[in-house]
Amino acid sequence: MTIRPTGSDAILERLLSLHPKVIDLVLDRVHRLLEALDHPERAIPPAIHIAGTNGKGSTLAMLRAGLEGAGETCHAYTSPHLARFHERIRLAGEPIAEDELADLLAECEAANGSQPITFFEITTCAAFLAFARHRADWTLLEVGLGGRLDATNVIAPRLTIVTPVSMDHEAYLGDTIEKIAAEKAGILKPGTPCIVGPQDERALEVIEYRAARLGAPLQVHGQHWHVREEAGRLVFEDETGLMDLPAPRLIGHHQVLNAGMAVAALRALGRQRGAEAAMTCAEWPARLQRLTHGPLVEAAGPAELWLDGGHNPAAGAALAEALTRLPPRPLHLVCGMLRTKDAAGYMAPLAPVAERLHAVSIPDEANTLTAAETLAAATRAGLVADAAPSVAEAVAGIAAASPDARILICGSLYLAGHVLRANG
Known part of the structure; x- marks a missing residue:
């Protein structure tokens, strides 16, 4: 129905x-x-x-x-x-x-x-x-x-x-x-x-x-x-x-x-x-936001889970710089982007700081890059990458393989919105 x-x-x-x-x-x-x-x-x-x-x-x-x-x-x-x-x-x-x-x-x-x-x-x-x-x-x-x-x-x-x-x-x-x-x-x-x-x-x-x-x-x-x-x-x-x-x-x-x-x-x-x-006192969700509760956090287990909605090359550079200031952990990106964005340009500054990128499509978004297209952009940007069926499966897979990881879901405010809704 x-x-x-x-x-x-x-x-x-x-x-x-x-x-x-x-x-x-x-x-x-x-x-x-x-x-x-x-x-x-x-x-x-x-x-x-x-x-x-x-x-x-x-x-x-x-x-x-x-x-x-x-x-x-x-x-x-x-x-x-x-x-x-x-x-x-x-x-x-x-x-x-x-x-x-x-x-x-x-x-x-x-x-x-x-x-x-x-x-x-x-x-x-x-x-x-x-x-x-x-x-x-x-x-x-x-x-x-x-x-x-x-x-x-x-x-x-x-x-x-x-x-x-x-x-x-x-x-x-x-x-x-x-x-x-x-x-x-x-x-x-x-x-x-x-x-x-x-x-x-x-x-x-x-x-x-x-x-x-x-x-x-x-x-x-x-x-x-x-x-x-x-x-x-x-x-x-x-x-x-x-x-x-x-x-x-x-x-x-x-x-x-x-x-x-x-x-x-x-x-x-x-x-x-x-x-x-x-x-x-300022609050602004999905700007390098640490997620601390919800089903995705439970799926991440001991791994850290973060969220960011930046989506252009300048945002990628700012994000990479900010990540270098956090206590060191293996960084895994779960990334989905819109077709209108310079995906490789956004990812290139993140390549030196991330161990791997896991490409996803943005659910219910007609203008999303497919996971395969995001994977191709990541490869052009110099990242080791694979594709995942969903954010939840990507997070669970990373946590199982690398419990001490820092997992950052990134690439789009639309993806960030989906994550916040799905994570309660």
């Missing part, structure tokens, strides 16, 4: 059919629907808009923890979700309730009628409706794809943040770092300050050029602010002075840089009193 979805799941399923493409980067449809909804995007609490290739979600999580630590409330919009769609829309700190989500989606569906609109566009409009109807001090918005033509880029933000830009989504954003940076820098607004994370020089030139044309003041890593690890602490420094803070709760040197962007943003907002909470 087929179980039909109900509530918000049923509406979300219908919304997927409103446009033949998953991604179609124009803003006309969003503006049309927002006008029909009486422009909720103009009534949301002051917004902080975050674009970039890597680190957007982690930076947002630390910024949210910092603002909440300063006694303020935050709405937040992130994507994709891991286990449930409700994760994408947080109202004053809490995931949106099922009844309200269903009502908002139904309202957007009725206002849109049968006109073409992508899933991300109409659900972004639903998020704006929710944010406009609930009080909070801040709205934190993560760009879905790119920036200039992203559905979130219809607001007048109080502050923007551009995290590190690297190669990803070339089919939509362009085939050079300069073209991609131009799309990301599309969130900059006239006179609105922007925090700029560590950048390739070519990307930074593009960002600085757009900022100069718009009169958008920049706070650039390496020029206006600096961040470093020192004696197990985080040291942030800008023209205002030095801050000695706890190390970030999120693991990896790349999280030190993300923490720096969050602290720079808190400084720009006059909320630096929340900087310690930004370090110690």
Whole structure:
């Protein structure tokens, strides 16, 4: 018997059919629907808009923890979700309730009628409706794809943040770092300050050029602010002075840089009193996350089980660096990736630190690489690899052969979401 979805799941399923493409980067449809909804995007609490290739979600999580630590409330919009769609829309700190989500989606569906609109566009409009109807001090918005033509880029933000830009989504954003940076820098607004994370020089030139044309003041890593690890602490420094803070709760040197962007943003907002909470209270699942309970952990036995959703070459390099800082154990990767990603480019930095990669396909994901295709990419990247029928079988096999292993499930946020749902 087929179980039909109900509530918000049923509406979300219908919304997927409103446009033949998953991604179609124009803003006309969003503006049309927002006008029909009486422009909720103009009534949301002051917004902080975050674009970039890597680190957007982690930076947002630390910024949210910092603002909440300063006694303020935050709405937040992130994507994709891991286990449930409700994760994408947080109202004053809490995931949106099922009844309200269903009502908002139904309202957007009725206002849109049968006109073409992508899933991300109409659900972004639903998020704006929710944010406009609930009080909070801040709205934190993560760009879905790119920036200039992203559905979130219809607001007048109080502050923007551009995290590190690297190669990803070339089919939509362009085939050079300069073209991609131009799309990301599309969130900059006239006179609105922007925090700029560590950048390739070519990307930074593009960002600085757009900022100069718009009169958008920049706070650039390496020029206006600096961040470093020192004696197990985080040291942030800008023209205002030095801050000695706890190390970030999120693991990896790349999280030190993300923490720096969050602290720079808190400084720009006059909320630096929340900087310690930004370090110690942030939570962001599937970013080098240690799994400690559930059936997969039981299957791993004495082996460590970790999860990470990074999926491009820069994320692979950051992950490899972070793994070298953990106490040594034989590292086995269980990897599944989407067809749109540079699989070999992602895996290449991991080859020197991993003993073997076990390739899997991503369950219930039409755009997944097959296990055989992921295996071939791993071989091209210099990894010893084999294929496994499922994540659970890969984990059990590794644990049986190497009880002292560190098992890292990686390669895709969609795979990470499947793992979190399956693992309870």
